[in-house]
Amino acid sequence: MAIPTHLKLSVPETEHPRIVIIGGGFGGLKLAKALKKVKAQVVMLDRNNFHTFQPLLYQVATAGLEPDSIAGPLRKSFEGHFNYIFRMVKVTGVDFEKQEVQTKIGNLTYDYLVIASGSVTNYFGNEELQKKVLPLKRVVHALDLRSHILQTFEQAELTEDYDKRDRMMNFTVVGGGPTGVEVSGALAELRNHILPSDYPDLNFGMMQINLVEGSDRLLNGMSEKSGKESLKALEKLGVKVRLNSMVESFNDGIIKLNDGTLESDSVIWAAGVKGNIINGINAESLTKGRILVDEFNRAKGQERVFAIGDVAMMQTEDYPDGHPMMAPVAMQQGTHLAKNFKRLFSGKDLEPFEYFDKGSMATIGRNKAVVDMPGGLHFKGFFAWLIWMFVHILYLIGFRNKLITLNNWIWSYFTYDKGTRLIIRTFSAEQRRKVSQYE
Amino acid sequence: MAIPTHLKLSVPETEHPRIVIIGGGFGGLKLAKALKKVKAQVVMLDRNNFHTFQPLLYQVATAGLEPDSIAGPLRKSFEGHFNYIFRMVKVTGVDFEKQEVQTKIGNLTYDYLVIASGSVTNYFGNEELQKKVLPLKRVVHALDLRSHILQTFEQAELTEDYDKRDRMMNFTVVGGGPTGVEVSGALAELRNHILPSDYPDLNFGMMQINLVEGSDRLLNGMSEKSGKESLKALEKLGVKVRLNSMVESFNDGIIKLNDGTLESDSVIWAAGVKGNIINGINAESLTKGRILVDEFNRAKGQERVFAIGDVAMMQTEDYPDGHPMMAPVAMQQGTHLAKNFKRLFSGKDLEPFEYFDKGSMATIGRNKAVVDMPGGLHFKGFFAWLIWMFVHILYLIGFRNKLITLNNWIWSYFTYDKGTRLIIRTFSAEQRRKVSQYE
The missing domain is CATH 3.50.50.60 (FAD/NAD(P)-binding domain)
Structure with a gap:
């Protein structure tokens, strides 16, 4: 550029x-x-001229929120700071x-x-994969992923080759950390509640959502309990979870794993940073x-x-x-x-940093979560989801973002609706790479 | 593609x-x-897979609303319509x-x-102009314009050539119809209330907002009164309105008019369709x-x-x-x-169409509008703005869009804040043309 x-x-x-x-x-x-x-x-x-609340990026990707709910202009955050200078x-x-x-x-x-x-x-050095998979780390990634998901179903309806159509409708998420768990849960909710009425000609009983994780459990950073419960909750939503499974290659809709093969045109990469x-x-x-x-x-x-x-x-x-x-x-x-x-x-000695672990959490689908608190305290299910919601709203920057997000969540909760199903960035993978040169 | x-x-x-x-x-x-x-x-x-509520596009362009507030997925609007088929x-x-x-x-x-x-x-056949000006007719235009406006100020802060900086900060809107009036009013509000605290190093007293209209009045489709009042209201907001003025060329930040010259790097084209x-x-x-x-x-x-x-x-x-x-x-x-x-x-004769004119309206800035009703009834100012708000909310598709938009408007009204100041599409004019091949 x-x-x-x-x-x-x-x-x-x-x-x-x-x-x-x-x-x-x-x-x-x-x-x-x-x-x-x-x-x-x-x-x-x-x-960027904005701060990104990354924990909710997956909701932008799955048509739950618009970027303005989870990103805040960096200049605005510093009104009244007279020693602050921002340069984009x-x-x-x-x-x-x-x-x-x-x-x-x-x-x-x-x-x-x-x-x-x-x-x-982190693509772990695999440049070939990097060109083909969909990352989810920045706002543009989330917007690209959202358009990609919706465009896929628009195109599936225009595809009469049924093998191709099946591969198009399958989604594979790589990485069983919080992002992987949350995005596959949100995809399952889209499939279960939203997409069938939008695309009456497609058979969503056939749509696979795969979650591929290299280790023997989900949510490695959290408690054993949370790992097991998230697995159970995802399987209940119809997500096919493969543990101890690693991606070896991805070509023309065929994902080769160390322990099998998946057919899926879309691979969302949440394997690590x-x-x-x-x-x-x-x-x-x-x-x-x-x-x-x-x-x-x-x-x-x-x-x-x-x-x-x-x-x-x-x-x-x-x-x-x-x-x-x-x-x-x-x-x-x-x-x-x-x-x-x-x-x-003021010439004093520095003090060492000590991390205070307030706990960690992940949400699964529309009304479940797992929460690990300090001291081994653990919550799951609907109550955990309420905690998850409360904490995320609390940490969102600015009252306006809190308000709009809460609004959206209440709306989605009662209506099962996701409002932002707009295909605005209709780029193919190759075009996306070209466009991203500018971004 | x-x-x-x-x-x-x-x-x-x-x-x-x-x-x-x-x-x-x-x-x-x-x-x-x-x-x-x-x-x-x-x-x-x-x-597109969505309907666009074009009368509010200018609010997306000026960071007031996100696209999901003014656009609705076309499939969603037809839930329960069994004879309806959508193809993107x-x-x-x-x-x-x-x-x-x-x-x-x-x-x-x-x-x-x-x-x-x-x-x-409508560029009236001027292909040279078409390449250089910013249109405002589609959602992508509005998002491009928004990013362009904000990026301009980010770059102005990084510009030490003060002549160049002045030209960068000036905005020129061509066309005095509802879109031109509304977008120049919104730009003036941005300059008067929002940008100065975001960009403390820039002198917004120098920022010109020009509105260029070819005929001898604004809002040609509306009453004489509305034309005059919108002119007065815009001038009060600090917009420089030039009537009887036509753009002849636009090169390197210099706009040649039939009756003078303007220095401005950004030209928003709302001259017609x-x-x-x-x-x-x-x-x-x-x-x-x-x-x-x-x-x-x-x-x-x-x-x-x-x-x-x-x-x-x-x-x-x-x-x-x-x-x-x-x-x-x-x-x-x-x-x-x-x-x-x-x-x-059912074999009956067709009936001729007859247009029922319910009136027309335009908003100027944050809390003023002009409204022409049938029978010569006319409103202006704050009361007209309330009517304008009510009618636009009423016609927005879907309850969710109404809710989010109303929320945003109430928020902006009381805080003078615009929440969506995110630069997401950081394309230059040339890049924008390349990207738009894909869209």
Whole structure:
């Protein structure tokens, strides 16, 4: 993409130290908010002008919510923050020697750098697969997936080759973590309640929803109980779950697994994420693909560079392989690092980060969930779903998003309806790759 | 765009006559709904799977609403209609001799054809302009325009060339009809209430919003009073209205008018629409670019072909140049034609169409409108805006759309906030043209 030559990355010079934050995700957002009254110039760089509430992306993908419900403009979140500067740019590299962040429209020096670049979809090096599967990590992915799902059924009605039609109507989700479980549950609800009346000529009794997971259980990050209950709930919804199963290849609607074959034109890839590493961070700084940080989130061997959230690897006694790559860790590290900046600026010693595990949860279908709380407390079913709803509404940014989302959920709950079944991005996989060059 | 070879346009054969409707706009939708109990196979063809409530497109473009509020899935609208078949295809032509509709994936024969293809943006033959300006006629246009507006300000903050920055921040709307008036009012509200806090580094006192209209008044289709009041209200909001002014060229941010020059990188084209004519309809059937129909909406010289709405030209005593190209005409013609189909099938004579003018309205900014009612009744200001709101909510399809839209409007009214300031389609003009090949 040609960059207009008149664009230059610049921010005013001030007497205060400049903290550059790469990324406006959960970590970056919390950090910048908590720096409100700190005497520093806070510069946030993000390629999007909005924060994405990723836990609900799957609802955008399955026609339950529009992006405005789960994404919030980053500038709006900082009204009244006079030390905050936002620049919508994609960071292309960092240079620790020169203390600068690099972008296609110029470089920016920092006094302190916080890398909060989050994570990207992990294809485990399989470039062939990457070209063919549908990821679900960004708002554009969710919108593409939604259009793809609906377009598939429009096209299935126009297909008289019945073998082809069967393959078109089958959906396969790879990865049995929260995203995989949630998206396959939502697909099952679409099949069971919505699609049959929209497409009366298609036989939805034939539509398979497959969930393929490499390990021997679902929801690996959660309790054994949650894994079993989600499996049971998904099977009740008609999802075919395959455990201990790995994708070897995917060609022309045939998915080869280590233990069999599936026929399915659409593969949704929720198999994992990896740290979003920026050019200029050398291999020695990385452990398992994440930036190794000390207990203050300071990058190994660096004085002025910090990393928080998914991209950071902090090895502690409780988490020798780093913390789980999820929103609560990023948020707590963001808040904690802000406190440490305050201590730093007033000459005090930094305090080590400690993760407070508030529990984790996943929803299955329209009114079930599993919730693990600290101390082994566990909920399932409808009550767990109420907790899930409450917590997600609570953490959504801004009152407006809360209102619109709650509205949508109440509506869907009572009517079984999903309102946003609009095919707006009618791209094929190949076109999508071309379009995504621009995005 | 390569069409997958497995796609074929087909519908089941039945004993009943087949009515093919091209287009699911206001006319096609009303017609198909009213044919619910008629013994005919109703086949609707549309390139989109949704109906667009075009009068509110400008709110999608100016970050007030998401598409799901103003568009409704066409299949969903016909739940319980057992004689209704929807196919998402783009019609490429018609052959009156063979009685068939042509598409890229095959042809479909009809017993009766209703052309309800609506209208498209009219560039008055200026192909150079067409490549550079921003249209506002479809959902994708509105989303592109929204992203363009927001991206412009993101980039303006990254521009140190102050002349360039000024041109970037100026917006010019061409066409003083309802769309032009409404979009310039909404832009003014964005400038006055929203953008300054989002972009503190930019000087919005410098931002021009120009409205260029070729005739000597605004809202030509409405009363003299409405024209004057909308002009006054727009000027109060800070819109620079130029009457009797025509665009001659637009290059590198310079708009040449017949009576002057404007500097503005963004030109929103709302100068007019023309009938969306399909290949195979020959020039003799057309009058002023619309399909000439008799008082029963039957195309001139055709027994089995009808046209309704914007694309139809019915010359009556009251409307010697045809009816205005607006939703109420299309809706009434759709309903009326359904009644005539019933008469036709029971061997009765057709009844001529008569347009019942319920009035027209336009909104200016956040809480003003002008309303012309039959019999010269006229309202303006806040009360007119309440009527405008009520009528638009009333005509929105589906209870869910009404609810979400009302919610959004109440929210925006009290907070001056627009929630959907997300830049999702970050295409440049050139990229947009490439992407639109796929859409």
